[in-house]
Amino acid sequence: MQPHQAFFHEYRMMYRPFINKLNVYLASHQLYSSQWAILRLLISEKSLTLVEISNSLNVEKPTTTRMIQKLIELDYVTTVPGKDKREKKVQLTSFGHDVCKDVQVTIEQFQLDALEGISVEEQIIVSKVLETVRNNLLK
Amino acid sequence: MQPHQAFFHEYRMMYRPFINKLNVYLASHQLYSSQWAILRLLISEKSLTLVEISNSLNVEKPTTTRMIQKLIELDYVTTVPGKDKREKKVQLTSFGHDVCKDVQVTIEQFQLDALEGISVEEQIIVSKVLETVRNNLLK
DNA sequence: TATAGTTAGTTAGGTTAAGTAACTATTAAA
DNA sequence: TTTAATAGTTACTTAACCTAACTAACTATA
Numbered sequence: 001m002q003p004h005q006a007f008f009h010e011y012r013m014m015y016r017p018f019i020n021k022l023n024v025y026l027a028s029h030q031l032y033s034s035q036w037a038i039l040r041l042l043i044s045e046k047s048l049t050l051v052e053i054s055n056s057l058n059v060e061k062p063t064t065t066r067m068i069q070k071l072i073e074l075d076y077v078t079t080v081p082g083k084d085k086r087e088k089k090v091q092l093t094s095f096g097h098d099v100c101k102d103v104q105v106t107i108e109q110f111q112l113d114a115l116e117g118i119s120v121e122e123q124i125i126v127s128k129v130l131e132t133v134r135n136n137l138l139k
Numbered sequence: 140m141q142p143h144q145a146f147f148h149e150y151r152m153m154y155r156p157f158i159n160k161l162n163v164y165l166a167s168h169q170l171y172s173s174q175w176a177i178l179r180l181l182i183s184e185k186s187l188t189l190v191e192i193s194n195s196l197n198v199e200k201p202t203t204t205r206m207i208q209k210l211i212e213l214d215y216v217t218t219v220p221g222k223d224k225r226e227k228k229v230q231l232t233s234f235g236h237d238v239c240k241d242v243q244v245t246i247e248q249f250q251l252d253a254l255e256g257i258s259v260e261e262q263i264i265v266s267k268v269l270e271t272v273r274n275n276l277l278k
Numbered sequence: 279t280a281t282a283g284t285t286a287g288t289t290a291g292g293t294t295a296a297g298t299a300a301c302t303a304t305t306a307a308a
Numbered sequence: 309t310t311t312a313a314t315a316g317t318t319a320c321t322t323a324a325c326c327t328a329a330c331t332a333a334c335t336a337t338a
Contacts, residue, residue: 003262004250008157010269012176015154016197016325017276018147034295037151050316058155063296065317086304086315111143114275122268123142129257129265130149136253137156155296162323173324189287202325204288225286225333 018114025106029099030074035067039076039092039100047091049082058138071096157253164245168238169213174206178215178231178239186230188221197277210235 001009022033031039041048041056048056054064068090071077076096079088092100115123140148161172170178180187180195187195193203207229210216215235218227231239254262 003259003266004247004254006266007254007262008250009179010266010273011153011157012172013197014150014269014273014276017273018150020197021276032294033151040148051314058159059295060297061316062298062318067295082315084305084315088316108143111147114272115143115146116275117271118268120142122264123146125261126265126268127142127145127149129261130153132256133253134149134153134156136255137153137160171323190285198324199326200287201289201327206324208288221286223286223334227287 021110021114022107025110026103028106029103031099031103035071035076036103038064038067038071038090039096039103042077042090042092042096043100047080047089049087049089053090160249160253161246164249165242167245168242170238170242174210174215175242177203177206177210177229178235178242181216181229181231181235182239186219186228188226188228192229 019033022036026033026036037057038053041053045052050061050064050068053068054061057064068077068079072079075093076099077090078093079090081087082089118126158172161175165172165175176196177192180192184191189200189203189207192207193200196203207216207218211218214232215238216229217232218229220226221228257265
């Protein structure tokens with residue numbers, strides 16, 4: 001198999017084992033990996049509109065609407081008015097903040113275990129490569 | 140962001156742009172990426188049982204049953220009796236072989252474009268790392 | 279040789295995570 | 309001031325998975 005074929009083959013083959021195991025850990029916090037992706041965004045960005053979330057995650061608006069609705073039901077996020085009457089800014093509740101901290105602790109060990117045998121240098125190379133490929137794909 | 144967090148962040152962020160674009164190319168052959176994963180297996184393995192396919196792709200048997208049913212409808216694969224009356228061996232039809240060749244040509248350029256700026260050495264490192272992580276996840 | 283357990287595959291029904299189309303409400307531009 | 313665009317929602321659909329429960333066929337054993 002040629003290097004470029006192997007690259008995408010290995011990329012794809014890691015996906016289900018990764019997501020399945022992640023979802024097992026997240027289940028103890030009533031979360032799925034897609035919801036966790038939003039919470040992670042909100043940890044670093046503090047407050048975002050639905051459109052900003054949609055663009056960051058490369059999903060359509062209705063998908064984001066529904067995921068936010070579930071996160072509101074869980075009381076992990078809340079919305080506040082934005083700069084005009086159309087906008088809703090989404091942000092973590094204080095309960096949501098606490099949950100995120102717990103989740104991060106859980107996920108931390110999971111990630112370290114999954115990366116056993118991979119040097120930090122290699123991790124950095126892979127991160128950079130994957131980011132470049134993502135940008136190529138979005139061009 | 141720490142290297143191990145960045146690793147999984149970048150891994151996940153590439154997934155949707157990758158699958159979405161792949162599916163656009165595959166659509167011209169009436170295929171989805173999950174079906175293409177099976178066809179790819181059958182190119183290299185010639186003939187496989189449903190259980191072997193399920194294990195290779197880390198999916199459950201009913202999932203594989205359904206995907207094979209669709210591929211049979213498309214006349215891309217066919218089944219032949221296995222070594223006992225329970226087993227069904229799945230293999231490509233000659234039409235399926237032709238389609239796979241066409242798809243491979245299409246995908247080839249897509250992959251090369253997506254890997255623009257990534258050296259072959261880096262591609263090989265990433266493939267090896269992703270394979271190792273997959274094996275860690277399946278432990 | 280009857281029976282208990284295993285394996286291959288299917289069917290039925292459900293969930294998550296996504297999509298498109300069409301809509302309302304609001305704001306900006308011509 | 310009419311027209312465009314933007315933010316978000318609702319309704320409906322789909323892919324890609326899952327579990328539970330099933331049939332048919334095979335294997336080991338008492």
